[in-house]
Amino acid sequence: MATELKDLTKRSENYSQWYNELVVKADLAEQADVRGCMVIKPYGYAIWEKIQHILDGKFKETGVQNVYFPMLIPKSFLSKEAEHVEGFAKECAVVTHYRLKASEEGGVVVDPAAKLEEELIIRPTSETTIWNTYRKWIHSWRDLPVLCNQWCNVMRWEMRTRLFLRTSEFLWQEGHTAHATREEAEERAKQMLKVYADFVEQYMAIPLIQGVKTATERFAGALDTYTIEAMMQDGKALQSGTSHFLGQNFGKAFNVQFVDKNNQLDYAWATSWGVSTRLMGALIMTHSDDNGLVLPPHLAPIQVVIVPIYKGSEGLAHLDSKLNALAARLRERGISVKYDNADNRRPGFKFADYELKGVPVRLVMGERDMAKGTIEVMRRDTLEKEVVPFEGIEDYVEKLLEEIQQHIFVKAKTFLDSHIYPCDNYAEFKERIKDGGFFLCPWDGTAETEAQIKADTQATIRCVPFGVDQSNPGTDMVSGKPAKFKVLVARSY
Amino acid sequence: MATELKDLTKRSENYSQWYNELVVKADLAEQADVRGCMVIKPYGYAIWEKIQHILDGKFKETGVQNVYFPMLIPKSFLSKEAEHVEGFAKECAVVTHYRLKASEEGGVVVDPAAKLEEELIIRPTSETTIWNTYRKWIHSWRDLPVLCNQWCNVMRWEMRTRLFLRTSEFLWQEGHTAHATREEAEERAKQMLKVYADFVEQYMAIPLIQGVKTATERFAGALDTYTIEAMMQDGKALQSGTSHFLGQNFGKAFNVQFVDKNNQLDYAWATSWGVSTRLMGALIMTHSDDNGLVLPPHLAPIQVVIVPIYKGSEGLAHLDSKLNALAARLRERGISVKYDNADNRRPGFKFADYELKGVPVRLVMGERDMAKGTIEVMRRDTLEKEVVPFEGIEDYVEKLLEEIQQHIFVKAKTFLDSHIYPCDNYAEFKERIKDGGFFLCPWDGTAETEAQIKADTQATIRCVPFGVDQSNPGTDMVSGKPAKFKVLVARSY
Numbered sequence: 001m002a003t004e005l006k007d008l009t010k011r012s013e014n015y016s017q018w019y020n021e022l023v024v025k026a027d028l029a030e031q032a033d034v035r036g037c038m039v040i041k042p043y044g045y046a047i048w049e050k051i052q053h054i055l056d057g058k059f060k061e062t063g064v065q066n067v068y069f070p071m072l073i074p075k076s077f078l079s080k081e082a083e084h085v086e087g088f089a090k091e092c093a094v095v096t097h098y099r100l101k102a103s104e105e106g107g108v109v110v111d112p113a114a115k116l117e118e119e120l121i122i123r124p125t126s127e128t129t130i131w132n133t134y135r136k137w138i139h140s141w142r143d144l145p146v147l148c149n150q151w152c153n154v155m156r157w158e159m160r161t162r163l164f165l166r167t168s169e170f171l172w173q174e175g176h177t178a179h180a181t182r183e184e185a186e187e188r189a190k191q192m193l194k195v196y197a198d199f200v201e202q203y204m205a206i207p208l209i210q211g212v213k214t215a216t217e218r219f220a221g222a223l224d225t226y227t228i229e230a231m232m233q234d235g236k237a238l239q240s241g242t243s244h245f246l247g248q249n250f251g252k253a254f255n256v257q258f259v260d261k262n263n264q265l266d267y268a269w270a271t272s273w274g275v276s277t278r279l280m281g282a283l284i285m286t287h288s289d290d291n292g293l294v295l296p297p298h299l300a301p302i303q304v305v306i307v308p309i310y311k312g313s314e315g316l317a318h319l320d321s322k323l324n325a326l327a328a329r330l331r332e333r334g335i336s337v338k339y340d341n342a343d344n345r346r347p348g349f350k351f352a353d354y355e356l357k358g359v360p361v362r363l364v365m366g367e368r369d370m371a372k373g374t375i376e377v378m379r380r381d382t383l384e385k386e387v388v389p390f391e392g393i394e395d396y397v398e399k400l401l402e403e404i405q406q407h408i409f410v411k412a413k414t415f416l417d418s419h420i421y422p423c424d425n426y427a428e429f430k431e432r433i434k435d436g437g438f439f440l441c442p443w444d445g446t447a448e449t450e451a452q453i454k455a456d457t458q459a460t461i462r463c464v465p466f467g468v469d470q471s472n473p474g475t476d477m478v479s480g481k482p483a484k485f486k487v488l489v490a491r492s493y
Numbered sequence: 494m495a496t497e498l499k500d501l502t503k504r505s506e507n508y509s510q511w512y513n514e515l516v517v518k519a520d521l522a523e524q525a526d527v528r529g530c531m532v533i534k535p536y537g538y539a540i541w542e543k544i545q546h547i548l549d550g551k552f553k554e555t556g557v558q559n560v561y562f563p564m565l566i567p568k569s570f571l572s573k574e575a576e577h578v579e580g581f582a583k584e585c586a587v588v589t590h591y592r593l594k595a596s597e598e599g600g601v602v603v604d605p606a607a608k609l610e611e612e613l614i615i616r617p618t619s620e621t622t623i624w625n626t627y628r629k630w631i632h633s634w635r636d637l638p639v640l641c642n643q644w645c646n647v648m649r650w651e652m653r654t655r656l657f658l659r660t661s662e663f664l665w666q667e668g669h670t671a672h673a674t675r676e677e678a679e680e681r682a683k684q685m686l687k688v689y690a691d692f693v694e695q696y697m698a699i700p701l702i703q704g705v706k707t708a709t710e711r712f713a714g715a716l717d718t719y720t721i722e723a724m725m726q727d728g729k730a731l732q733s734g735t736s737h738f739l740g741q742n743f744g745k746a747f748n749v750q751f752v753d754k755n756n757q758l759d760y761a762w763a764t765s766w767g768v769s770t771r772l773m774g775a776l777i778m779t780h781s782d783d784n785g786l787v788l789p790p791h792l793a794p795i796q797v798v799i800v801p802i803y804k805g806s807e808g809l810a811h812l813d814s815k816l817n818a819l820a821a822r823l824r825e826r827g828i829s830v831k832y833d834n835a836d837n838r839r840p841g842f843k844f845a846d847y848e849l850k851g852v853p854v855r856l857v858m859g860e861r862d863m864a865k866g867t868i869e870v871m872r873r874d875t876l877e878k879e880v881v882p883f884e885g886i887e888d889y890v891e892k893l894l895e896e897i898q899q900h901i902f903v904k905a906k907t908f909l910d911s912h913i914y915p916c917d918n919y920a921e922f923k924e925r926i927k928d929g930g931f932f933l934c935p936w937d938g939t940a941e942t943e944a945q946i947k948a949d950t951q952a953t954i955r956c957v958p959f960g961v962d963q964s965n966p967g968t969d970m971v972s973g974k975p976a977k978f979k980v981l982v983a984r985s986y
Binding site (some may be wrong): 030032033034037038039040041042045046048049065066067068069070071072073074075076077078079085089090091092093094095096097098099100101102106107108110119120121122129132133136142148152153155157169171344 | 563569
C-alpha cells in the first residue's frame with residue numbers, strides 16, 4: 001500500500017487535517033516559499049484547466065469576451081468608491097519602489113531613489129481600474145452592454161491561509177459588465193449566478209443552495225450579492241461563487257456616463273462576478289473519502305487507468321497489445337486514459353496511488369482474465385469491483401463514467417438535503433450548530449441579530465435562499481421580533 | 494470610409510507611428526492608467542487566446558504540464574544566482590507593505606505598521622522561485638525530468654514602453670525543466686526552440702532566422718540562449734522567442750541535487766523558455782499594411798465576414814435566409830464567420846472597418862448577385878475582389894483561407910530573404926544599416942567588437958545563425974582579426 005495513503009488522517013478523526021494532508025498527498029498543491037501563497041502542481045492545475053475551459057465556453061455563449069487589465073492599481077483608485085475601499089484597503093500588497101540595487105554587504109536592497117510617487121496596489125479585484133477605463137469606452141447606449149471577463153491572479157493579504165480555500169494570491173476569473181438599464185444589469189447578475197450554479201452542479205457534481213446575501217455579507221460596493229453555497233462533509237458552508245449587482249456605484253465613482261435612447265445623460269449600471277481556485281477546495285471536500293480524492297468524471301484529468309498484471313516481459317507483450325488497443329478505442333470516444341504498464345511499482349502500490357488521486361475508473365487485466373475474455377472494473381466512488389466481459393467494455397466504461405458522475409452528485413445532494421434543518425429556537429440552534437449543517441431560520445432583517453448569532457456561534461447568514469416560501473417567515477429566533485425572511489445560517493469556510 | 498482608417502499614418506511616412514496608431518485603432522490594446530502597462534482589448538485578446546491555445550497543445554505533446562507558482566518572490570532569492578540578479582534587479586517592482594489605512598485628509602495611505610520583514614519582488618521571470626521548489630521535488634534520477642510550464646503575468650519596470658513590444662507588465666508562458674544530464678537539457682532547449690519556430694512560421698506566417706545568442710545577449714544565468722528572430726517591414730529585427738540552456742547554474746544556486754543512476758550525487762540540469770504578448774507586436778508589424786491589420790487566417794478571430802447589400806427589410810429578409818445558411822455551412826467546417834447585417838453602419842464603413850481589423854475574407858452579396866447566383870469575394874492580403882458562383886462558395890472560401898495563409902508567409906519570406914546582406918566592410922555596413930535589414934558579418938568573437946558595433950550603429954548581434962556555413966567565416970569587419978563566426982547583425986525592437 002502507498003505510504004502516502006497509510007498516513008492519511010481519517011475524516012472522522014480530524015476533518016481539517018484530512019483536507020490539508022489530502023491536498024498535498026494527492027499532488028494538487030503545496031505551500032509556497034512566500035507566506036500564504038501556493039504552488040499549484042501539475043495534477044491540481046490540470047483540474048483547474050478543465051474548470052477554466054468549460055466555464056470560459058459558457059461565458060462566451062452569453063456574449064462575454066475576454067480581456068486583460070493591469071495587475072497594478074493606483075492607490076487613489078481604491079478610495080473612489082467609499083464602501084469598496086473599506087472592504088479591500090486592509091489587505092493590500094503595496095508596491096512602493098521599482099528597483100533594487102547591490103548592497104554593500106552583498107545581496108540586494110531596495111533602491112531608495114526608486115520610490116514611486118503614488119504607490120500601486122496589486123489588484124485584490126479590478127472594479128476600480130476597469131471602470132476607470134470604461135469611462136473611455138462608453139459614451140452612448142450604442143456602446144452598451146460591455147461584457148468583459150479576465151482570467152488572472154489577485155492578491156488579498158490573508159493572515160490565516162489554507163491551500164485553495166484562502167490564500168493571499170489566488171487565481172480566478174472576474175467578469176465586469178456595464179449596462180444601459182438597471183433591469184438589464186440585475187438580469188445579467190442573476191444570469192451569471194445561474195451559469196455558475198449549472199456548472200458547479202453538472203460538472204463538479206456539487207449540489208448548491210442559491211440565494212442573495214444580507215447587507216453585512218455583500219461585496220464591498222454592491223447593491224446585491226448573489227451567491228452559491230455548498231455544504232462540505234463536515235456540514236460547513238463554502239461560498240463557491242458570487243455575482244454582484246453593483247448599481248451605479250462604480251459608474252458614479254468613475255464618472256462613466258452615457259447618452260441614453262432619450263438623449264439623456266445617465267450613469268452606466270454594473271455587475272461583477274467571479275469564481276476562483278477556491279472551487280478546488282469545494283471539489284475536494286465535497287466528494288473525497290478516507291482513501292483519497294474522489295473526482296467527478298467530467299473534471300478528472302485521468303478518467304480511466306488501465307493496469308496490466310503480468311509476470312515477465314512475454315506476458316506483458318500480450319497484455320500490452322490488447323490494452324493499448326483498448327486505450328486507443330476509449331480515447332477515440334473522448335475519454336482520457338492512462339495505461340500504466342511501468343514496472344517501477346507493484347500493482348498494489350499503483351492501485352492505492354490512483355485511488356488517492358481519485359481516478360474514477362480502474363481497469364485491471366491479468367493473463368488469466370485475458371484467457372477468459374474478462375477484465376476487472378473498479379469504480380472509485382464506491383470502491384466496488386466487478387469482473388465483466390472484455391468484449392463491449394468501451395460501452396460499459398462510458399456508461400459507468402456517467403453513472404459515477406450522477407451517483408456522486410446524488411450522494412452529495414442526499415447529504416445536503418438531510419442536513420438542512422428548519423429551526424426557530426435559538427437555544428436549540430446554538431447547541432445543534434456545533435455539529436454543522438445548514439439551518440433555515442426566521443430573521444428580523446437587522447444587522448444586530450446577525451452580529452449576535454455570529455458572536456455566539458461563529459455562524460453567519462449565508463443567504464436568503466431562493467425557492468423558499470417567504471410568505472410567512474415567523475418570529476426571529478434571537479430577537480423575538482417578527483421575521484422578514486427565512487435565512488440560511490451556517491458556519492463556513 | 495471609416496474615420497479611423499482615414500487617419501491611419503502610412504508606413505512610408507512614419508513606420509513607428511503607423512504601428513502605434515494601428516494597435517489602438519484596430520481595438521487590440523491601449524495604454525493603461527498605470528505607467529507602462531496595457532489593457533488588452535477583446536479583439537486583441539482573442540488573437541492571444543488562439544496563440545495560447547495552439548502553443549499549449551504543442552507543449553503538452555512534448556510531455557510538458559502546466560503549473561502555477563506565486564507571483565511574489567522573496568528579494569533574497571534573486572541574489573542567489575550571480576548573473577541573474579545583475580540582469581533583473583534593476584527593473585523590479587518591489588512590495589514593501591501589506592496594508593493601507595484611512596488617511597486623516599481622506600483617501601488612503603500606506604500603513605507604516607504593515608511593513609514586510611523581507612521585501613517581495615513581482616516576478617520578472619520565475620527561475621528562482623521555481624528552482625527553490627524543485628529542491629523539494631527532485632531527489633533521484635527517477636524524479637527527472639520535470640517538465641513544467643506556466644501561463645502568467647510578469648513585471649519588468651521598463652522606462653520606455655510600447656504596446657505589446659515592451660510593457661512593464663506583460664503576459665507570457667515560461668517553461669522550466671529539470672534534467673539528469675547535460676545532453677538531455679541541451680536537447681530540450683533546442684526542442685522548444687523548434688516548437689516556437691514551427692508555430693511562428695506555420696500559424697503566424699512569420700519567417701524566422703534561428704540561432705544562438707552571443708555571451709553578451711544571453712539570458713542572465715544561461716550558458717546558451719537560442720533565439721528566433723523575425724524581420725519587421727522596416728527591416729528591424731524582433732526577437733520573438735527564446736529558449737535557454739541554463740546548465741547547472743540554478744541547480745547549484747538552489748542546491749537541487751539528485752542521486753543519479755550510478756548512485757552519485759549531482760546537480761540537476763536546467764532549461765527555461767518563453768514567448769510573450771510581444772508576439773502580437775511581431776504579428777502586426779510583419780503583415781499589416783496602410784489599410785490596417787492583415788491577419789493570418791490560422792489566428793484571425795473572425796476568418797470570414799459576410800455583408801449583405803440591401804434596400805428595405807424585404808430585400809434583407811431574402812438575403813438573410815440565404816446568407817445565414819451560408820454562415821452556418823462555413824461554421825460546420827470550423828471556419829469562424831461573422832454575418833453583419835446590422836443597419837447601424839453603411840456597407841462602405843463596414844468594409845473599411847473589417848479591413849482595418851484584418852479579417853482575411855469578405856463576402857458581399859446584393860439582391861442582384863442573388864438573382865445571378867453569384868457572390869463577391871475580397872481577400873484582405875491583396876485586396877483583390879472577384880465575383881464567383883454562389884454554388885460551391887464554401888469550398889472556394891476554405892481553399893482561399895489556406896491560400897492567404899501561404900501567401901502572406903511567402904510574401905514575408907521573400908521580403909526577409911531579399912533583406913539579408915552578406916557584408917564584411919564596416920564602412921559599408923555603417924551606411925547601409927540605416928535602411929534596416931539583416932547583415933551577415935564575420936565576427937572575431939570578442940565582446941569589444943560587439944560593443945563597438947552597437948556604439949557606432951545601435952545594431953546588435955542578433956545571433957550566430959543556424960544553417961550557415963561557418964567553415965570559413967573570414968575576417969572581422971571591425972577589428973580586422975580572423976573571424977570565429979558569421980553572425981547576424983541588425984537593429985532591433
